[in-house]
Amino acid sequence: MRTLVLNAGYEPLAVVSFKRALVLVMNDKATIVECVEGDPVWAASGAYDRPAVILLTRYVRVPGARRVPVTRRGVLRRDAHHCGYCGKTATTIDHVMPRSRGGEDSWENLVAACVRCNNAKGDRTPQEMGWELRLVPHAPRGGQWTVRGTERADPRWEPYLALAA
Known part of the structure; x- marks a missing residue:
């Protein structure tokens, strides 16, 4: 069970285990939203609901330029596992x-491709091959990409992740 952590301003920060979320709630560092x-x-002090979404009580400052690191898995996910040249499964x-x-090795220079x-x-460019890219490679944007752990988002998180997009 994973829990979405929201900053005091309701922007998504991360996804943590429900145990870590429960510790934050028990130490009055967060409140349960859902x-x-x-x-x-x-627990010895009583029963606690399993948190799906928690809200931090104090605002945590996040560095402004939160750039998504380039990974093979990320490029394939961005391009929906479709070849940038022919459209088949990449x-x-x-x-x-x-x-x-x-x-x-940048988001703008990498595309998913079939073998x-x-x-x-x-070792050639698409222009030398007479090929045209089916998409313009770009860095991904939105809450799903900037919040660690939201790749397999819980449906309950959708309203909160939409705020970050």
Whole structure:
């Protein structure tokens, strides 16, 4: 069971285990906004509901430029596992401008690609191959990308994650 942690301003911060969330609630560092019905947690001081969403009582300052790190999994997720060249199912990533020619490992230079297109393209640019990208690679935006652990979001979190997008 995972719990969404909201900052005092209701922006999503992270996803933690329900045990960690319960400790924050018990220490008066957070309050429960939404809980899981039934199956309470029993403690010496009484029963506690399992928190699904908690709100911190004090505002936590987050550095402004929270850039999403580039990962293979992230590129595939951003492109919905579809090849940027042919549209088939992608299992690899490809540098639009090859690294051997100065291409960087950045969101703007990486696309998801199927093995066939990746091998055929090799060390060339799409223009040299006569290919056109089906999408413009860009850095992902929105709460799902900036809040750690929300990849498999609980449906109860949707209203709170929508605030961050």
